[in-house]
Amino acid sequence: MTSYLQERTLRPGPSPDALGISSPGTPSQGVGPRANALSSRITSVLSASYSDLxxxxxxxxxxxxxxKNNQETRRRLRLDVQKEVIQCNADIIKDFGQVAAQLRRIGVAIENLNRCCDDMRAHINASNRESAPVLEEASSLFNQKVQVETKAKLLDVFNSHFIISERDVMVLTSTSEPVNDEFFQVLTRVKKIHSDCQILLGSENQVLGLELLEQSSKQLNAAFQKLYRWIQREFKNLDLENPQINASIRRSIRVLAERPALFQSCLDAFAGARENILSESFYNALTGTGESQMKPIEFQAHDPLRYIGDMLAWAHSAAVSEKEALEVLFVSEGDEIARSIKLGLESEPWTREDGEESGQEAYDGRKALNELVSHDLKGVARLLRQRTEQVTQSHDDPVLVYKIANLVAFYRSTFKKLVGEDSEVLEILDELQDSAFRRFKANMQDHLVTVQSDLGAAPEDLSPPEFLTEALNMLKALLTSYDTSMATADDQDSSFQPVLTEALDPCLNACEKMYKSLTEPENDVFAINCLMQTRATLTPFTFTGDRITELGSRLNKHASNLVAYQHRYLLDESGLNTLIFALGEVADSKDSIAKIPTLPPFSPDSLVAISQKLDDFLPSALMDARENVKCLNNAQIAQDITEHAADKFCEDFEAVEEKILAVDEMQDGKREDEEEPCMRDLFPRTSGEIKVLLS
Known part of the structure; x- marks a missing residue:
């Protein structure tokens, strides 16, 4: 390509005249269309880009x-190219001719195959027509075989599921066969059969379902009756002292719970047997008969409190042992008994109590256990009540009877935690406690009648009377007994209030009568001594807060009375009372103050006499005042009362002194004779001196 381009470039191109293109100034010579076509061709060639692919x-x-790029080659180039194209087309036609020959041979082979297929199809159709009846019969026989085999399998499965063997029936219903794992396995299977019979009742043929349901029901009833009788026999020989109670009994109880009526009957029989056993054991422990190696409880009958305490302790110990043993039987299986009873109530709705909802759980293991333990202890509780009431009725000591009541209350709270609030044992203990408290009240009333019949005058030293001291000693014993009875903190104050009413209030009322028969200040001194001793007895105990507050109010009242008396005594003995009485109608105005010298008590002679009396009184004023309250058993209270009265006396003296100074201040400069003494000269004592002398 490079040589061709080089030759094309170096060789001069044809002139415009040779190409038939006229110059601009040369006119065309009749060759317009040809010249235009050639011109377009040349323009197209010249505008072509050599970079075109x-x-x-x-x-x-x-x-x-x-x-090579020469004239000869350019003239033959088209011919050579067309020759080559024609040659290539000839080669292609030749090749297609060979393909057509092959296709003709394939067409002949296909026609032969079609003929063979038609022949085979004809033979097959003929064979089908001849074998169709045989195949239909074989297919029908095969389907019948499948159906028979399916029915046989269903029959085997049905028999294995819904029919139990004679051996299993004997294990389930015969009383000669033991209640063991095999019995429970067969029972579980029969219950499954009874449940699955519900499916058969939904089929078209219900006869079979009804027959199987009736048969399984009879078998189940017989099995539960056998289990019920077996459990009763085992309960008669059951040793609750053995910690390893037979596991089969626990399993049997759980299974029997599916028949609530039989289960409850079994529990009632068991509770009755246990009640007799515990009652006999308690009687043996009291009297020492039987095989017990312990010392008989009745040997302590001479000590009533210990005697009753030993009986209550035995009953509590028996209740704890009974609950622990029965808990293994009725609670250790969790909620299985509850679920069994619920299942039984659902299957036997006629056994449900009136008003009980179908969805409500009818069995609470803990509650049932507490009720069973309570029922077992009924006989023991009756014996305990009989002997405790004999003891309380035969003793007149109110302290002893109250200690017995508190002891019963202590064990009542213990039994409440052990067997619940609805126990019959608690009802008997409540009756015992009420009976003991009634006896205590009766004994206290008898004692107080004796005391009040011998009621005399107050002691000369104004100390608490002997009957109050005895009553407080008795009350202290009652307080100590109650404090150790473990009464709940919420109701201690209210629970002990009746005791205070019976043991303390009558004595305080008797002291009140003595108080009214005394004169002032002996009556208030006597009252304070009695109240202080009473409060000292109650203070150590936290549950007497309300009564201590009441006593404090009464003490303050009597102390205020003594303060008022001491104050009046100081005013009367000092003579200051005359001045204060005279100043009672004097106001703070100048006119009113100016009238003070005209008042008789403020005359010079009277004022000098009062001042002299005050001077004579002050040196021994406190000692004389303390003599008035010397019988107070509490020296601190006596001192506080006297000091409070002295403070009030000082306040009164200050008021008198202010009025005297005000009079002297108004008379300064008005006095005609300067040697005439002023009121301060006649009454020279100052409030500061008074405070020092009375401090």
Missing amino acids: DIRDALETLDARGI
């Missing part, structure tokens, strides 16, 4: 053929 490929082809 088609031109480049054509030039490369020419270069590959080694064609």
Whole structure:
């Protein structure tokens, strides 16, 4: 291609005249259309780009053929190319001729194959017509065989699922056969059969389902009756002291719970047997009979509190042991018994109690256990009540009877935690506690009647009377007993209030009568001594807060009375009372103050006399005042009362002093005789001196 381009470039091109293109100034000579076509052709050639890919490929082809760019070659180039094209077309036609020959041979082979297929189809159709009846009969026989085999399998499965063997029936219903794992396995299978019979009842033929349902029901009823009788026999010989109770009994109870009526009957029989056993054991522990190696409880009958405590302790120990043993039987299986009873109530709705909803759980294991333990202890509780009431009725000591009541209350709270609030044992203990408290009240009333019949005058030293001291000693014993009875903090105050009403209030009322028979200040001193001793007895105990507050209010009232008395005593003995009484009608105005010298108590002679009386009184004023309250058992209270009265006296003196100074201030400069003494000269004592002397 390079040589061709070089030759094309170096060789001069044809002149415009040779190409038939006239110059601009040369006119055309009748060759208009041809000249235009040639001109367009030349313009197209000249406008072609050598960078065009088609031109480049054509030039490369020419270069590959080694064609030289000369006039001869250019004239033959088209002919050579057309010759080559014609040759190639001839070769293609030749090749297609060979393909057509092959196709003709294939067509002949296909026709032969079609003829063979038609022959074979004819033979097959003939064979089908001859074998169709045989095939239909064989297919029908095959389907019948499949159906028979399916029915046989269904029959085997049905028999294996819904029919139990004679051996299994004997294991399930015969009382000579033991209640073991095999029994429970067969029972489980029969229950499954009974449940699955519901499916058969939904089929078209319900006769078979009804027959199987009736048969399984009879077998189940017989099995549960056998299990019920077996459990009753086992309960008679059951040793609850053995920690390893037979697991088969627990399993049997759980299974029997599916028949709530039988289960409850079994529990009632068991509870009755346990009640008799525990009652006999308690009686043996009391009297020492039987095989018990322990010392009989009745040996401590001379000590009532210990005697009753030992009986209650035995009952509590028996309740704990009973609950632990029965818990293994009725609670250790979790909620299985509850689920079994619920299942039984659903299958036997006529056994459900009135008003009980179908979805409500009818069994609470813990509650049933507490009820069973409570029922087992009924006989023990009756014996305990009988002997405890004998003890309380035969003793007149109110402290002892109250200690017994508190002891019963302590064990009642213990039994409440053990067997619940609805236990019959708690009802018996409540009756015992009420009976003991009634006896305590009766004994206290008898004691107080005796005390009040011998009621005399207050002691000369104004100390609490002997009957109050005895009552407080008794009350202290009652408080100590109650404090150790583990009464709940919420109701301690209210629970002990009746005891205070019975044991303390009558004595305080008797002291109140003595108080009214005394004169002032002995009555308030006597009252304070009695109340202080009473409060000292109640203070160590937290549950007497309300009564201590009440006593404090009464003490403050009597202390205020003594303060008022001491204040009046100081005013009367000092003579200051006369001045204060005279100043009662004097106001703070100048006119009113100016009238003070005209008042009789403020005359010079009277004022000098009062001042002298005050001077004579002050050195021993506090000692004389303390003599009035010397019988107070609490020296601190006596001192506080006297000091409070002295403070009030000082306040009164300051008021008198202010009025005297005000009078002197108004009379300064008005006094005609300067040697005339002023009121301060006649009454020289100052409030500061008074405070020092009375401090």
